[in-house]
Amino acid sequence: MKRLCLSGTVLWISWILSVISYGEKERWMFFQTIPEIVLLLFFLYLIRASKNKWKHIGQSIIFLLCIIYFIQCIYYSQVGEFMSILALENADQAYLLIRPAYIICLLVIIVVSFLIVQGSKVFLSKNKLIISMVCIVLSVGGVYIQNTNSHRGGGGTPIASLSKNIVKSIIPFTKQQKKIAGYPFEKEWIYKNSLPFPAKSDKQVEQPxxxxxxxxxxxxxxxxxxxxxxxxxxxxxxxxxxxxxxxxxxxxxxxxxxxxxxxxxxxxxxxxxxxxxxxxxxxxxxxxxxxxxxxxxxxxxxxxxxxxxxxxxxxxxxxxxxxxxxxxxxxxxxxxxxxxxxxxxxxxxxxxxxxxxxxxxxxxxxxxxxxxxxxxxxxxxxxxxxxxxxxxxxxxxxxxxxxxxxxxxxxxxxxxxxxxxxxxxxxxxxxxxxxxxxxxxxxxxxxxxxxxxxxxxxxxxxxxxxxxxxxxxxxxxxxxxxxxxxxxxxxxxxxxxxxxxxxxxxxxxxxxxxxxxxxxxxxxxxxxxxxxxxxxxxxxxxxxxxxxxxxxxxxxxxxxxxxxxxxxxxxxxxx
Structure with a gap:
């Protein structure tokens, strides 16, 4: 449990540093990611109590989610929001981030995420299981509220917002409900009035x-x-x-x-x-x-x-x-x-x-x-x-x-x-x-x-x-x-x-x-x-x-x- 608390502290401090680095002045934002951190760590806690086969699969998923969390924190520190759909649409320009500082950050993220998911097997009593499930339900509610009340496409919490935007970018939001008849937007004019400014009398160019x-x-x-x-x-x-x-x-x-x-x-x-x-x-x-x-x-x-x-x-x-x-x-x-x-x-x-x-x-x-x-x-x-x-x-x-x-x-x-x-x-x-x-x-x-x-x-x-x-x-x-x-x-x-x-x-x-x-x-x-x-x-x-x-x-x-x-x-x- 001490190791989980330490991991949670590392995750939270990363977010606090991101907020400070970007220059956000509203201190309540320091607490924005806590529901997602708690949810992540309690899932990790339950995974450590599972059998070896599921433990490795679960640890791999948590490892990936931790990497996403840290990358989102770094992204927020630079632009003041999480990755939006528009940012994902321009993922081909990620090569612009290939700089020594960003590469070092990525390596540190991978190492820290790996250390977070490591830990010895735990044994769950009935009471601990009930407490864990209650905390998970409350955390899910907190993450849901954070993301549904967020107005910007890149807002919410790090992992949930990226997951939501990836789904939106993969699944087109328009579905053709009926066959389009004709060409509804075609018309035969471009403007209704003449240019309100006269031509210069000394400049006669038919096709400039x-x-x-x-x-x-x-x-x-x-x-x-x-x-x-x-x-x-x-x-x-x-x-x-x-x-x-x-x-x-x-x-x-x-x-x-x-x-x-x-x-x-x-x-x-x-x-x-x-x-x-x-x-x-x-x-x-x-x-x-x-x-x-x-x-x-x-x-x-x-x-x-x-x-x-x-x-x-x-x-x-x-x-x-x-x-x-x-x-x-x-x-x-x-x-x-x-x-x-x-x-x-x-x-x-x-x-x-x-x-x-x-x-x-x-x-x-x-x-x-x-x-x-x-x-x-x-x-x-x-x-x-x-x-x-x-x-x-x-x-x-x-x-x-x-x-x-x-x-x-x-x-x-x-x-x-x-x-x-x-x-x-x-x-x-x-x-x-x-x-x-x-x-x-x-x-x-x-x-x-x-x-x-x-x-x-x-x-x-x-x-x-x-x-x-x-x-x-x-x-x-x-x-x-x-x-x-x-x-x-x-x-x-x-x-x-x-x-x-x-x-x-x-x-x-x-x-x-x-x-x-x-x-x-x-x-x-x-x-x-x-x-x-x-x-x-x-x-x-x-x-x-x-x-x-x-x-x-x-x-x-x-x-x-x-x-x-x-x-x-x-x-x-x-x-």
């Missing part, structure tokens, strides 16, 4: 070029041009914004990268993201599930521009075999440039960072592609840069922010430097008067520890995977204002907004969003699979936190999204 930059995981609140806290993190993006229109109150409507890219370029809520059952990741490009998803039909920005004679391409930092390439091909780009083809344009062999091209190399490649253009054919070039990803710091030869102590600031400062190289080239190039540049993000910053240390005191920040993201539009052809209020519109609006700027309308599409220049006539909903949020008073909120009238409007939108998921499943989105 377009460059769209999706910066990995970037919240607007840290950029200088969005009144960033420090004022000197992104000077080059700030210089770009001075010649552009900065859009305020604009949120990412989905997450993470797969959904973010897909959802913005087709103006929809993609059901499938990364690693969950039915998702894109887990197969090499052109194989398995990824191949099946790539057969689905959507109207998209590149497809609309292809029909108008544009040359459309996407620059990806990942390898050709990455399923992200499948997604981009499905979206209709004529050409997808990957890290494997980067040497066609880069005058050197790039050094990879976390198996991907660095942001500096990405922007260098963009400049070289522009330099190699030999025809007057209008073009769309979209690009995704990777290094601002959570748990990634700038390489040693990158540009760090001041003393380099904060990963979030380092990566933002570094990508800003890379962007500055491109922006300087662009303003001295033949493209500055005939090319629209759109700087945005695939989604907001993830709430990891370096980011939270910067925003924890922001009264308008909610710890979830939705936040205000940048949308900065350089348009030399229209008299756009210096700033524009999107009034809580979301990245669902990106493609309709671009279409309105280009004057593309009256085309068959299945877009769910409307341009930021049109009044938002539906409740804004943010969705990543089965996880839904809305926006109220410039805060991201869960639907159950809304007033009754708003709750009803949001619920109607959620039902519409659920129908869209079923249409996706039946390939009835667009034809």
């Amino acid at each position: 070029n377009i460059i769209i930059i999706f910066t990995e995981g970037t919240s607007a609140r840290l950029l200088d041009c969005y009144n960033g806290k420090l004022g000197d993190v992104t000077p080059n993006i700030d210089a770009f914004s001075e010649k552009s229109m900065v859009v305020d109150r604009y949120y990412n409507h989905t997450a993470a990268t797969f959904r973010g890219t897909h959802g913005q370029l087709t103006s929809c809520y993609p059901r499938y993201g990364g690693y969950e059952k039915g998702g894109w990741v887990g197969n090499k490009s052109g194989a398995g599930v990824s191949k099946q998803l790539a057969k689905r039909e959507y109207q998209s920005l590149p497809k609309l521009l292809n029909e108008r004679g544009y040359d459309t391409s996407f620059i990806s930092p990942h390898m050709q075999e990455d399923p992200y390439t499948d997604l981009l091909n499905m979206l209709g780009f004529h050409q997808v440039y990957t890290r494997d083809s980067s040497t066609e344009f880069l005058p050197y062999n790039p050094e990879l960072w976390h198996s991907s091209l660095t942001d500096q190399d990405m922007y260098t490649e963009l400049v070289q592609i522009l330099e190699h253009k030999t025809t007057s054919q209008p073009f769309l070039i979209a690009m995704y840069t990777f290094e601002t990803h959570t748990n990634v710091d700038t390489p040693d030869d990158g540009i760090k922010y001041k003393d380099g102590s904060n990963e979030t600031l380092n990566t933002l400062h570094n990508v800003d430097n890379a962007f500055g190289t491109f922006w300087n080239y662009f303003m001295h190039s033949q493209y500055k008067d005939n090319t629209i540049i759109i700087f945005t993000a695939d989604h907001c910053h993830y709430h990891d520890k370096p980011f939270m240390s910067l925003v924890a005191n922001d009264t308008d920040y909610v710890k979830c995977f939705h936040d205000r993201i940048p949308l900065i539009i350089y348009d030399p052809l229209h008299s756009l204002p210096e700033r524009y209020d999107a009034q809580n519109n979301t990245s669902l609006a990106l493609t309709p907004t671009i279409c309105q700027i280009l004057g593309i309308n009256n085309e068959k599409n299945s877009f769910l969003g409307i341009s930021i220049f049109e009044p938002l006539d539906t409740a804004p909903v943010l969705a990543a699979g089965s996880d839904f949020y809305s926006i109220e008073d410039n805060h991201v909120v869960r639907p159950d936190q809304l007033s009754e009238n708003d709750k009803k409007a949001v619920q109607q939108q959620i039902e519409k999204i659920m129908l869209f998921y079923e249409c996706e499943k039946a390939n009835r989105v667009f034809h």
Whole structure:
């Protein structure tokens, strides 16, 4: 019994250290995992009283559960929640955790978990058995209450929450109840009103070029041009914004990268993201599930521009075999440039960072592609840069922010430097008067520890995977204002907004969003699979936190999204 008490103390102290490490101020959270610890240890106690055959099986299960418990504690210490479904969907990026410190932690976890399950055989009297069963029942009740009262997908208790989320990620939450008739989301218009800002009389370009930059995981609140806290993190993006229109109150409507890219370029809520059952990741490009998803039909920005004679391409930092390439091909780009083809344009062999091209190399490649253009054919070039990803710091030869102590600031400062190289080239190039540049993000910053240390005191920040993201539009052809209020519109609006700027309308599409220049006539909903949020008073909120009238409007939108998921499943989105 003393050994069990010692094991319980080790488990509890691990959780307390996680809470303190993350910086949680509510001390009641120290006791959050006690029901699960008690349950785990009493099961171990009963296992030690069992026969040898069952004892070894039971010890192996407890050993695995202890490892899960400790890993969850370490994960909580970094992001302030247990592993969510979205985190599991992006399990392919676990390689970002391969660092000496994490490897050492894992080895320590394995050793400590092994020591916890060891112990001599015990003999149960009738009274001890009754006491054990009562404690187990009470602990089960405590774990149940903890997990049912938890609002976030990553909340609850370590082992139960991960088990619940694994089941949810494996078993699809949508079931097609009836055959979908027709294509419910198709329509023949994209926007209802003309662009409210006039064309410049001295700039007559019938088909302007377009460059769209999706910066990995970037919240607007840290950029200088969005009144960033420090004022000197992104000077080059700030210089770009001075010649552009900065859009305020604009949120990412989905997450993470797969959904973010897909959802913005087709103006929809993609059901499938990364690693969950039915998702894109887990197969090499052109194989398995990824191949099946790539057969689905959507109207998209590149497809609309292809029909108008544009040359459309996407620059990806990942390898050709990455399923992200499948997604981009499905979206209709004529050409997808990957890290494997980067040497066609880069005058050197790039050094990879976390198996991907660095942001500096990405922007260098963009400049070289522009330099190699030999025809007057209008073009769309979209690009995704990777290094601002959570748990990634700038390489040693990158540009760090001041003393380099904060990963979030380092990566933002570094990508800003890379962007500055491109922006300087662009303003001295033949493209500055005939090319629209759109700087945005695939989604907001993830709430990891370096980011939270910067925003924890922001009264308008909610710890979830939705936040205000940048949308900065350089348009030399229209008299756009210096700033524009999107009034809580979301990245669902990106493609309709671009279409309105280009004057593309009256085309068959299945877009769910409307341009930021049109009044938002539906409740804004943010969705990543089965996880839904809305926006109220410039805060991201869960639907159950809304007033009754708003709750009803949001619920109607959620039902519409659920129908869209079923249409996706039946390939009835667009034809």
